[in-house]
Amino acid sequence: MSSTSFTDLLGSSGVDCYEDDEDLRVSGSSFGGYYPERTGSGLPKFKTAQPPPLPISQSSHNFTFSDYLDSPLLLSSSHSLISPTTGTFPLQGFNGTTNNHLDFPWQLQSQPSNASSALQETYGVQDHEKKQEMIPNEIATQNNNQSFGTERQIKIPAYMVSRNSNDGYGWRKYGQKQVKKSENPRSYFKCTYPDCVSKKIVETASDGQITEIIYKGGHNHPKPEFTKRPSQSSLPSSVNGRRLFNPASVVSEPHDQSENSSISFDYSDLEQKSFKSEYGEIDEEEEQPEMKRM
DNA sequence: AAGCTTTGACCTATA
């Protein structure tokens, strides 16, 4: 593809670890496992990491997530989405079910405001049009800021992450905390891969649904070989059967960069407005095959 | 026995 797709940006070398079993996977290229350590403006740290730009066409005013999905941006070559830092997104349904993604029950139920608000705060975007407009800019900016560092923060909408917290990488929980800005407790995970500094923060609602996932830092290792049955360590808790993902809402956002020159895209918003939650269902379905494979 | 989760304490950044 000539244009860089979101998945391409997100999933890539170090970051992308697709599970071979996964029906969907994305081949990334530019965004690699390493997130921009700093923006073009030289802003350091996670907060400044730029979100992966989503090349969405500006022309569609009635933009819906389906449009988004249909676009090469998300689907990429294999129609799959992968988590920015680690795994694959359970978007199998995206392609085939784009027609039904108008509303995500789970998303609305669980914490619609959380994800969206978070994004809005981060991006300061209030409506689709604005977002759409921003996207191109984001991309442009992103392209200009393709510095890949190990530090970056990306929020992944729950629907995208879904069971995959199961991104194929092994995560170990090292802490949990109730933060004020959110009613939901945050769980802190580290990549279990030796020397890998990648972390992720998962915000889980009281009902067990994941309301937000934030990835910090890229994996400094290519990716676990999933062709072989991932060892427990490499499997996310959800895969191990200990936990099941019920992504309530996923937010993929690159941080507060919005305040700066960076661009941000509010995925959650898209979800809320145009997505139908099939993921809960899909999740289960996907989960089963996985479990079977296991 | 190894690895993971839990959880309270501690550390650091920010207002």
Add this chain to the structure above:
DNA sequence: TTATAGGTCAAAGCT
């Protein structure tokens, strides 16, 4: 300087 919030550490227990 202090209070608060967010993030991390590490011991204990569990699988």
